[in-house]
Amino acid sequence: MTKRYTVTAALPYANGPLHIGHLAGAYLSSDIYVRYLRLMGKDVIYICGSDEHGAAITIRAKKDGVKPKEIVDRYNAQIKQTFEDLGVSFDIYHRTSEPIHHETAQEFFTNLLKKGEFTQKTNEQYYDESQNQFLADRYIKGTCPKCSYDAAYGDQCENCGSALSPTELINPVSTLSGNTPVLKETTHWYLSLDKHADWLGEWINTGQLDGKQHHDPKEWKNHVLGQCRSWVGDLQPRAMTRDLEWGVDVPQDIPGSEGKKLYVWLDAPIGYISATKQWALDNNKDWEPYWKDKDSKLVHFIGKDNIVFHCIIFPAILKAAGGYVLPDNVPANQFMNLEGDKISTSRNWAVWGHEYLEDCKDSIVNHVDVLRYVLIKNMPELKDSEFTWGNFQELNNTDLVGKFANFINRVLVLTNKYYEGVVPDFDASLSIAGSEEEGSTSSYQEELNRLHHRLEELGKLVEAYDFRGGLKALIEIASMGNQFLQFNEPWKLVKTDPETVKVVMNLALQIVGALSVVSQPFLPFISAKLRDLLNLSALENGDLEHLLDDLKAGKAVLPKGSSINKPEHLFTRIPDDVIQQQIDKLEASKVQKVSYEPLKDEITFDDFTKLDLRTGTILEAEKMPKAKKLLKLKVDLGFEQRTVVSGIAEFYKAEEVIGKQVVLLANLAPRKLRGVMSEGMILMAENAQGELVFVSPQDGFGNGFTVR
RNA sequence: GGCGCGGUAGCUCAGCUGGUUAGAGCGCAGGAUUCAUAAUCCUGAGGUCGGCAGUUCAAGCCUGCCUCGCGCUACCA
Incomplete structure (x- = not known):
């Protein structure tokens, strides 16, 4: 029996803003999941934060002529704000630059070292003699061995995209000094992943851990399992430290620690834990049950680029450290494409979160929920997906305006018209038309059951990480409402049988009331607005659970006699010119700059x-x-x-x-x-x-x- | 090159351990309706399930080969 949930969302790297690919990848999915759990009265903590270390940030800082701290401060603030504006409801958004994180990561290192999990290995890496330091992969430039691009980085060629190692570069040059680096021996600590291969293999393939059933691998996504299986067959020791200048120090008291920093494997994911610690401090709670109690369910939301990291390496670290729970599931999403092309930061082919928020705040009604809706609808849950502005407009106009908002509006307008905005009393014994089939006969109770059933089904989909399915189920509830109105035709019936109309309208109001609850994980802003329109209090933890209990017991969401407010359009049609503006903006970035390579130094x-x-x-x-x-x-x-x-x-x-x-x-x-x-x-x-x-x-x- | 995941109606996608005439939404065509933001509701047309071969009484679902997309990986001037 799960007592509590620990939900993490991949830590964004603090050297750039968020785009829709990030949001559709890990953040909206986790937010829906967590909001749903909270509404079901579960004990859940939702963790995220900025990943602020590594060479890319140092390089960026040097390029901009500022300190790394300035870069991460800037993007941490921006990213945090974007999340807030989009309604992503982290319990804490932390930073890996905080002292509590450095301490936590160092404790892990010391602990693993004591347990003999590391082996030290020495190999040759490039060293800049003029600067007296080893060069991180990103600090070395040279000619790409694949495409001959002459400004390739030591870890990757940005021209052809291939992954490189520094020793592959032709004519390597230190970006610090411009000098040719020399190969020099350096020693690092390697986590002996190979020693963990057996239990990892069993855990991945069967879900068994220490002889007990830990999770059901059938609940994991295909592409996640496939990726894991292709790795567990051949696990090599992996370096957990690097010669870096910006990161968590290898603890000073360890011989040979000078100049060594913890590599991202032993830094970023531990950020989940240190963030939990900070949250506990801030809220006078205990962090440990969330990470160490067997009844805690750990779920990592990530993009597919992070699968091996979260399914193999981090679990190995947690298990080796001892006493930690392992993830129950890692529902990684694939990638979202944009207008037929891969999203690319360097090519500026992206829809940026903060820009959307600014661009559309006046031109699109409830622009945040519209974006959330479209991104969830096209979430790359099982395969790469596609975002287009045309589809964005279409989904808004058909689903949100035509089905969802329109149903609500119809009900509110009719209630105001017939009953001056008061939820009508009614005779429950009168028969009405059923919502699912034209011409069928049904009753108030029967329809309430049907609503209950739909809400339950929606919940099951969310629990199974099928967020698109959940979203579809949400819209289908509104569609059911539209059918219900259509089949009963209260606007006609009111002339001949006003008593039956009261049954119909009361029930329609119950559906709207239920929507105000169940829409919250997906469309939190609309949910809040709808609560206001219905004069219902703001949602609290457990409210969906209570709603389900009530419906099951035949109790209504909106009590008769309560009054509602005048309707308001929750979503409105998006005109073509608003969409065209966004398309033009995107196209402009396409033709923008053919970046010519800078001229080289003069030669004789x-x-x-x-x-x-x-x-x-x-x-x-x-x-x-x-x-x-x-x-x-x-x-x-x-x-x-x-x-x-x-x-x-x-x-x-x-x-x-x-x-x-x-x-x-x-x-x-x-x-x-x-x-x-x-x-x-x-x-x-x-x-x-x-x-x-x-x-x-x-x-x-x-x-x-x-x-x- | 190796490994993994995908390739299902015009578009976006569902299809559980192989089993009756392959599904949904959008779009399209026709009809109904007016409470509602020209929204809604009903009906319909549309598919060699990437290709070829095989296993089976039976395959979209299994096997092999091929092909395309994406990702990981490889001592790849």
Whole structure:
């Protein structure tokens, strides 16, 4: 029996604002879940906060010429505000830069160290001698080995998107000093994940933990299980520390800790725990039951990029630390696309939360709930999904205005018209038309049961993390109401049978009353407004549970004789021009800037003459096995033939490059690629999209001649 | 290249452990209605369930191969 729930939402990284992909990924889903649990009277804590450490923030700070603290302060404040404005109801929004977090993370480190969970390993990493420090991946730039982009970072090439390790870069340069870094030995602590492989495998596959049933893996999403299974087969020790300057220190009393910081694995997720501690302090509560009591259900809401982190590494850390509960479920969402393209921060292809809030606050009625509705409706629960402004408008106009708000409006208007806004008394023995089938006969009690059943079904969907299903069920309740009115036609009946109309209208009001409760997890602002219209008090924890009990007992939501207010349009149609503005804004960001690479430092003619460039012709070409981007070429230089491995396979098929005339950098040191010695480099031009094209001499020009 | 997850009506998606004529919403067509924000309600048309082969009495659901999308991963100038 679950006594309490600990719900976490992925910690946003504090180096940029939130966009709709974030919201649809982890925050709206968790918010619905938590709001629902609260309405059901559960003990639940909802945790989030900013992840404020790491190299990306330091780099950003250097670029802006400010201290890292300034960056994280700025974005923490902005992100926190966006969440608040969107009604995301965290119990605490914390920060990993807080002292309580540093202490908590360090305790974990010390604890794991004592328990022998770490092994120390030494390897070679780049070191900037002029700065006397090791270089984090992001501090190293160089030429991308894949696409030859010459400003790739040590962990990733932003041009071609491929993940890199610093030692792969060609001509690595320290971004701190501009010097060429040297490889130097460094020692780090590795968590021996391999030792945890057995129980992790069993836990993931069967849900068994320490011989007991911990959770039902069938309740986990396919893509989450699949991703986990592909990892548990081959678990390697993972470094838990890094040579960084901005983060949580490895505890000072540990030998060799100097200059070492905890890596994100041992930093960010522990932020959930330190945030809980802070919340407990603020509210005079005990944090431990939420993380250590067997009757606590831990649920992590994340995006799919975080699956391995939350399903393998963090559980291993918790289990190794001892005494902690493991997640009951990790309902990770996939990604949301925007107007047919991936959301991209660097390309500014996104709808930003704070911008939407500002842009639409006057032009769209209840703009926050509209956005929530559309994002939930298109939530990427099982596969990548799509957000388009056209769909946004359509959903608002059909579902929210046409079905939901319109039903409520009809009921309120009729009640005001017929009964001066007072919930009518009625004769429960009179028969009315049923809401589910045209021409069916039903009764007040029967319809109340039906409502009860619908609410229960909606709850089950939410409990199963099917939030789109829950949202659909919500709208269907309004649709049921519309049908109910349509089948009973009170506007006609009122002329011949006013007593039956009272039954109909009272029941319709009960449906509206129920909507004011059950809509709250999805559309909190509308829910509050609706409560006002109905003269009902603000919702409190347990109110949905009470509502269900009441309905089951045949009790009404709105007591007869109580009065309601004049109707107000809860949602209104969104005109085309408002949508067009948003589309135009997005399109403008698309054409915006073709970012040309900055010119390199000046060189001398002598520097240039070091290059031996030769004309050549490709004689043979074949795809490299087991490589996506490589072609193995044989190039004729007239006086000799060279084997060259070239990363152009994504743009040219082997057969179409044969016979091509090319320019070859002929005196480049040979290098082995995928086991083949590459003797030179073919010159290619590359545009902003990373597309490659040959730089060729005029056709028919001979081979082996110099280029200068 | 390896691994994982997906590819179902024009659009967005449901389809439990394989089992009667494959579903919903939107859009579209026709009709009803006016209490309501031209909203609502009813009816209807629309699908080789990515492709090919196989297992089975029976496959959208199982197996193999192929193809496309997304993600992870790989000693990939």
